[in-house]
Amino acid sequence: MIKKIISILLILIPINAFALIEVDITRGNLNPLPLAVSPLSIDENSRKSFERILKKENIGEEISSIVENNLRISGLFNPLDKKAFLQAPDIANLKPRFEDWNLIKAQALITGKVNFIDDKLRVEFRLWDVLAAKEMMALAFTTVPNNWRRVGHIISDKVYQRLTGEKGYFDTRIIYVSEEGPKTQRIKKLAIMDQDGANNKFLTLGNELVLTPRFNPASQMVTYLSYFKNMPRVYLLDIETGTQEVVGDFPGMTFAPRFSPDGKKIIMSFAKDGKSDIYTMNLENRIVEKITNHPSIDTSPSYSPDGKYITFNSDRSGYQQIYVMKNDGSEVKRISFGNGLYGTPVWSPRGDLIAFTKLHKGKFYIGVMRTDGSGERLLTENYYQEAPSWSPNGRVLIFYRETKTNAKGEGFSAKLWSIDLTGYNERQIKTPTDASDPSWSSLLSN
Amino acid sequence: MRLNKIFKNTLLVFIACLVLSACATKKEVAIDKIEGQMQGDVYTGTDTVEYLADGVPDRVFFATNESILTTASRETLRAQAAWLRKNPGINVVLEGHADERGTREYNLALGERRANAAKDYLMTYGISSDRITVLSYGKERPVDSGSNPLAWSKNRRSVTVKAN
Numbered sequence: 249m250i251k252k253i254i255s256i257l258l259i260l261i262p263i264n265a266f267a268l269i270e271v272d273i274t275r276g277n278l279n280p281l282p283l284a285v286s287p288l289s290i291d292e293n294s295r296k297s298f299e300r301i302l303k304k305e306n307i308g309e310e311i312s313s314i315v316e317n318n319l320r321i322s323g324l325f326n327p328l329d330k331k332a333f334l335q336a337p338d339i340a341n342l343k344p345r346f347e348d349w350n351l352i353k354a355q356a357l358i359t360g361k362v363n364f365i366d367d368k369l370r371v372e373f374r375l376w377d378v379l380a381a382k383e384m385m386a387l388a389f390t391t392v393p394n395n396w397r398r399v400g401h402i403i404s405d406k407v408y409q410r411l412t413g414e415k416g417y418f419d420t421r422i423i424y425v426s427e428e429g430p431k432t433q434r435i436k437k438l439a440i441m442d443q444d445g446a447n448n449k450f451l452t453l454g455n456e457l458v459l460t461p462r463f464n465p466a467s468q469m470v471t472y473l474s475y476f477k478n479m480p481r482v483y484l485l486d487i488e489t490g491t492q493e494v495v496g497d498f499p500g501m502t503f504a505p506r507f508s509p510d511g512k513k514i515i516m517s518f519a520k521d522g523k524s525d526i527y528t529m530n531l532e533n534r535i536v537e538k539i540t541n542h543p544s545i546d547t548s549p550s551y552s553p554d555g556k557y558i559t560f561n562s563d564r565s566g567y568q569q570i571y572v573m574k575n576d577g578s579e580v581k582r583i584s585f586g587n588g589l590y591g592t593p594v595w596s597p598r599g600d601l602i603a604f605t606k607l608h609k610g611k612f613y614i615g616v617m618r619t620d621g622s623g624e625r626l627l628t629e630n631y632y633q634e635a636p637s638w639s640p641n642g643r644v645l646i647f648y649r650e651t652k653t654n655a656k657g658e659g660f661s662a663k664l665w666s667i668d669l670t671g672y673n674e675r676q677i678k679t680p681t682d683a684s685d686p687s688w689s690s691l692l693s694n
Numbered sequence: 695m696r697l698n699k700i701f702k703n704t705l706l707v708f709i710a711c712l713v714l715s716a717c718a719t720k721k722e723v724a725i726d727k728i729e730g731q732m733q734g735d736v737y738t739g740t741d742t743v744e745y746l747a748d749g750v751p752d753r754v755f756f757a758t759n760e761s762i763l764t765t766a767s768r769e770t771l772r773a774q775a776a777w778l779r780k781n782p783g784i785n786v787v788l789e790g791h792a793d794e795r796g797t798r799e800y801n802l803a804l805g806e807r808r809a810n811a812a813k814d815y816l817m818t819y820g821i822s823s824d825r826i827t828v829l830s831y832g833k834e835r836p837v838d839s840g841s842n843p844l845a846w847s848k849n850r851r852s853v854t855v856k857a858n
Contacts, residue, residue, distance in 0.1 A: 431839035457834060459798060473802075478829060480802070501806055501830055504799040517803065519830065522761065522810035524803040545803040561800065567759070568800055591797035605797050631841075634797045650794070657839035685798070 280326040281411070284354035284378075285316040287330070288371065289338035294364035301393050308337070308362045311371065314400025315358060315407070317444060318418045322408065322644075323673030328354055337361075341374060346381040354378050358407060369393045373403050375410055385410050397446055402693055417639035418443060421689045422646065423461045423470055424664060426450060427682040431653070431660045438472060440487065443688075445678050451487065460504065460635075461485075462687045465597075466511030470687075471495065473503050482516050484531075496529045496536055504547045509555050515539070517547040526560055526577075539577040550594045550602075551575070552619070559583075559593040559602050559619075570604055572619060583621030592635055595619070598642035601669075605634040605647075614647050614667065627671040637688045644668045646677065648684040736764055737847035742837045746854065750777045753853040754812060758793070758846075761807040763815055771812055774854055775819030785857040788812050790830045793846035798832060805830030812852040827857060 288308035290298075298307040319325040333340075334348040341359035349357050360373030372388040387406060389399055398419055405416030426439040436458050438451040452458055452474075461472035470485045474492075482495040482502040496502065498518050505516040512531055517524045526539040526549045540546040544564035551558055559572045570584040570593045584590035588608030595602055599619075606613040606626065612633045615626040633649040646666045653660045662684045664677040677686075731739035737755040744752045752774075754767035763771065778784060790809030792801035809828040817823055838845035 432836055434834070459802075459834070480830065500828075501802065503802045517799070519803055519806040522807040522814075524806065545800060545807065547803050548797070548799045561797075563759075563800075568797075589796075591800050607795070607797075610795075632794065652841040653839055655840075655842075657841075657845070660839060 280324055281355055282326045282328055282353050283319070283356040283358065284328050284333060284349055284352065285312050285319070285330075286333060286335070286340045286357065286359045287312045287337045288360040288362045288373065289336075289341055290362045294362060297364040298362075298369070298393060298396075302396060304396075307369075307393075307396055308360075311362065311396055311400045311403070312358075312360075314397060314444070315404050318401065318404035319407065321444070321673075321675055323668055323670075324408075324412065328352055341372075344376050344378075346376075346378050349376075349378045356384075356407075356411065358403070360403075364393075365390070367393075369396060369399065371399050371403070373406075375407055397442065398692070401442070401444075405691070405693075414643065415641045415691065417641045417644060417688070417691065419692045420640060421463075421692070422664070422677070422686050423451075423463055423689070424648075424679070424686040425458060425461065425684045426679065427662050427684055428454075431657070438470070438485070439679075439681075439683070441679070448680055451485070451490075460685050462506050462637075463689045464507045464511040465509055465640075465690045466507075468689075469507075469511070471505040471507060471514055471516075473505065482514065484514070496527075496534075498527075502527075504549065506550055508551050509553050515549045515551065515558065517549070526558070539575075540573075540580075541577070548592050552595045553597050553599045557595075557619075559595055561591045561593060570602065570617075570621070572602075583617070583619070584624075585621060586624055594636055594638060596638050596642040597640055601642070603636040603638065603645055605636065614645060616645075616669065625671070627667050627669070628665075628674060633665070635685055637686050639688050640690045646686045646688055648686060650684075731844060732847050733764075735843060735847055737844075737850070738766060739848075742848050742851075746774065746856070747777050750774055752855070753851045755847060756808055756850040756852075758795070758850065759804070761804070761811045763811055767812075768815060771815045772819055775816050775821050778816070778821050778825065779819075783858075785825045785827070787827045787829050787855045787857045788816075789835075789853045789855055790828065791835060791849055791851050791853070792833045793849045794833050794836065794841070795846060796833065802830050802832035805832045808850075809852045812854070 288311055290308040304310050316327040320327050332352045335345055341361050355378055357376040357378055363370040368390050370390045375385040377384050401419035404418040408416035420443045423440045426437045427434050429435045435454040437454040438458050438461050441448040457475035459473040461470050468487045474483045480501045482505040483492050484495055485492045495514055501519045502516050505514050513528045515528045518527050523543050524545045524547050526546050529536045542564055544562050546562045549558050549560040561568050561570050568589040568591050569582055570590045571580055571582050573580040588606050590604050590606050592605045593602045601616045603616050611629050613626040614628050614636050617624040630649055631652045636645040636647040644666055649665050650662045662682040664683045664686050667674040736757050746752050750773045751770045754770050788809040790805035792804045813826050836849040838848045
């Protein structure tokens with residue numbers, strides 16, 4: 249839906265430069281690339297128009313700071329202090345004096361300008377290689393003024409992609425569960441926000457318990473668990489229209505839903521008589537298929553990006569462990585063999601790794617392993633944390649973390665955190681309330 | 695083995711108190727309180743228990759990751775079955791719960807499995823499945839918000855609630 253309303257026009261200005269700077273994405277913030285984000289220049293008439301419409305004094309500076317913030321939190325870039333900049337934004341965009349930028353140790357430079365044309369926001373930006381004294385990329389966008397934040401995210405994605413060779417993840421959203429109230433009577437609502445925490449919005453009122461929302465990777469639909477009328481069932485929600493429907497007609501609890509990579513199926517668990525098995529429902533023809541058939545608990549299923557395999561957790565060995573099987577339920581293979589319990593496997597959108605939650609000796613870990621179970625790597629350890637969800641480029645995980653209460657049972661909190669695959673760049677994502685069960689959307693503009 | 699351990703602990707406390715020459719009674723009471731409320735890691739206390747009728751406790755407790763009914767749980771459920779037989783007009787919801795030390799989705803399944811263990815036992819004592827609804831809350835509705843083994847043991851439970 250967002251795509252429909254927003255419809256950003258992308259005009260490519262052709263350039264012929266070749267990549268001279270390369271950022272090694274696998275090394276995290278050990279050596280972030282110093283770069284300068286010069287504020288987007290703006291003429292006085294345009295500035296006044298945007299001030300009137302958007303209530304922002306200088307929209308050029310606002311967009312630049314979104315870019316700066318995104319690049320900083322990626323851990324791969326070190327945006328330099330604007331106070332050190334010697335060249336004015338408008339002149340820098342025409343022709344940077346590379347020796348000035350070199351002096352402050354910037355290796356890359358982002359410049360641009362903003363115009364108000366026919367009631368639209370037009371943004372042009374350029375990425376420069378300072379050492380080679382060359383333009384690396386130049387792009388222009390035209391959109392409705394209200395989309396100014398998204399323009400900042402799209403610029404960030406383009407810069408990230410040009411410098412790392414991989415797609416970005418900034419023009420995305422997070423759906424999660426907002427939490428309030430005492431631990432014994434939590435009020436939970438579905439909420440959605442931009443990846444950087446802006447534009448937070450509640451989607452349900454908190455009248456019933458809601459859990460585990462997940463984005464459809466192919467659209468802006470969401471699947472989640474709701475206790476509507478005290479019957480825990482998997483629901484489908486259209487964020488655009490707000491319409492909801494229950495998924496399938498099961499005589500008991502359905503839970504742990506996720507979409508298939510093409511968005512056409514929902515995979516989930518159905519619990520009956522103390523057993524939980526994995527089912528799929530085709531959203532086009534409503535056909536339900538039973539995928540696992542075992543007296544154990546089989547849950548938290550997640551498809552591989554090609555849709556051919558499913559990873560899930562099961563206690564069929566006696567304890568919760570991670571398994572992989574073909575999408576028809578055949579060839580079930582256990583892949584987790586380390587010490588402790590393993591749960592919530594999620595297949596990376598790149599296909600190479602499975603992220604998971606591990607419980608060992610009273611500590612919870614978020615980790616990754618290869619899809620055959622080898623190469624286990626624990627990224628972060630804490631009192632309680634779980635439910636990793638991948639950024640669309642498979643480089644960052646978002647999850648939630650809960651704190652231990654004191655002797656009186658006070659001091660509980662639940663927050664969203666992100667960590668990249670290097671395990672170094674761990675950050676809290678600020679939310680207006682406590683938060684859990686995050687799910688990362690695909691890139692909104694592709 | 696276990697008694698031996700308790701004996702040893704008491705002896706240690708005793709020796710410690712001889713050295714410090716104070717505080718003996720206080721420490722022993724604290725140990726007894728926890729020992730008296732848990733067996734293994736199953737809650738055996740009565741703090742949170744409510745009663746469906748005189749002598750009919752409303753809940754049973756489980757060990758970590760388990761859904762096996764203990765001797766005490768079976769006794770509670772037999773009392774519930776007898777009460778339900780005497781009150782044929784009453785239907786019940788069995789609410790299954792887990793502690794906070796597990797992933798959310800697995801705990802939903804575990805709560806369902808625990809409530810079903812209680813349901814199966816009620817059925818073997820003559821209660822029709824038509825009268826029983828199972829509802830799992832996973833770890834969503836703890837009774838004790840503490841982050842310690844005793845609190846967790848109170849939260850691993852199946853609670854029988856009147857539905858009408």
